Amino acid sequence: MRSRSEEEDGTAIANRTAYPRGKRVSLIPADHAxxxxxxxxxxxxxxxxxxxxxxxxxxxxxxxxxxxxxxxxxxxxxxxxxxxxxxxxxxxxxxxxxxxxxxxxxxxxxxxxxxxxxxxxxxxxxxxxxxxxxxxxxxxxxxxxxxxIGRELYLMAVHELAAAREQMVLLGRKTAAERLATFLLGLFDRARARNADWEIVRLPMSRTDIADYLGLTKETVSRSFTAFRTAGMIRLLPADRVELLQRGPLEELASANAG
CATH class of the missing domain: 2.60.120.10 (Jelly Rolls)
Structure with missing residues (x-):
């Protein structure tokens, strides 16, 4: 069973992960879909x-x-x-x-x-x-x-495999603070790969969703966010945004138990 609200307009744009590689062309008219x-x-x-x-x-x-x-x-x-x-x-x-x-x-x-x-x-x-x-x-x-395109799909598969291995380490060996630090740095790195304002990222997912991803409880995730904020590593902004203030301490946490 599938439940989707779909808009069938004949437009399609292919996609991949947010790690651009290779030469990109930009020859499409601005009013083209x-x-x-x-x-x-x-x-x-x-x-x-x-x-x-x-x-x-x-x-x-x-x-x-x-x-x-x-x-x-x-x-x-x-x-x-x-x-x-x-x-x-x-x-x-x-x-x-x-x-x-x-x-x-x-x-x-x-x-x-x-x-x-x-x-x-x-x-x-x-x-x-x-x-x-x-x-x-x-x-x-x-x-x-x-x-x-086949080459790009291969690179996607390689990246996904690496991400799956990282998730195994994340859940198997890291502490709560180390898991959250790894998660946040991953979002900041993705924003930087997109040439965006990478020092501020949105967290549209709930604390419960983050907890389910990191193998923690909602309360533990909330306490870790508070600890990072108190330590001056991040700032919590309106509209579900997080600003990176000190990358070094987060990197130290994220790299712990990763070997």
């Missing part, structure tokens, strides 16, 4: 010339999600691939005892659905979100004729 996409040049579709991008975009469609609305559920057939263009998604698995383990958060510029078969986790909107989607068969056929 892809030219208006705020994350196009951060994704692998930024590698495509205007003609190829025009053909590519008509192979997919766009959709929107309300907060709490699922994009798909664990066990659904993975016959579509997605790229997030706005908002935040959380990925989670339900454990046999009914508890929830959040395994990651997706931000604008992230690509989702590369693994074939059934989805191994659920994806749900943390805040209002927008995405592009493609039928897997059509997407794979396009990639087959564009090796530069």
């Amino acid at each position: 892809c030219g208006l996409c705020p994350v196009r040049l951060q994704t692998f579709c930024g590698l495509l010339e205007a003609e190829d991008l025009a053909r590519f975009k008509y192979q997919g469609s766009t959709g929107r999600l309300k907060p709490g609305e699922p994009l798909f559920h664990e066990g659904d057939a993975a016959d579509l691939v997605y790229n997030l263009t706005a908002g935040t998604l959380k990925l989670y698995k339900l454990l046999p005892d009914g508890r929830r383990q959040i395994i990651g958060f997706l931000l604008p510029g992230d690509f989702l659905g590369t693994a074939p078969g059934d989805h191994a986790f659920s994806a749900e909107a943390v805040e209002p979100a927008e995405y592009c989607r493609f039928a897997r068969a059509r997407f794979d056929a396009f990639v087959d004729t564009h090796p530069e």
Whole structure:
């Protein structure tokens, strides 16, 4: 079962993680649908010339999600691939005892659905979100004729594997403070990779969501935020924003027990 609020307008923009690599082209008119996409040049579709991008975009469609609305559920057939263009998604698995383990958060510029078969986790909107989607068969056929995209997908897979290994260390060996420091630095580093105002990041996810991701309780996460603020490492700002004040102490915490 899928519950999605979708806007089918024939527009699609391919996406990937927020770690730009390779040469990006910017030959799309400003009034073109892809030219208006705020994350196009951060994704692998930024590698495509205007003609190829025009053909590519008509192979997919766009959709929107309300907060709490699922994009798909664990066990659904993975016959579509997605790229997030706005908002935040959380990925989670339900454990046999009914508890929830959040395994990651997706931000604008992230690509989702590369693994074939059934989805191994659920994806749900943390805040209002927008995405592009493609039928897997059509997407794979396009990639087959564009090796530069295939290379980008390979690099994505390498990054995702490294992230999964880091998460194992995060949950297995680090203290609560070390886990939160690692999480925050990851968000700041992603913002810096996007050439954004990386010293201030948004945290649209709840403290409970962060706790489920880090394997902690909500109360422990709140205490750790307070400790970081009191120590002068971060400043908590309105609108769910966090400002980085001292990177060094956070890096020391994040690197502890990482060997």
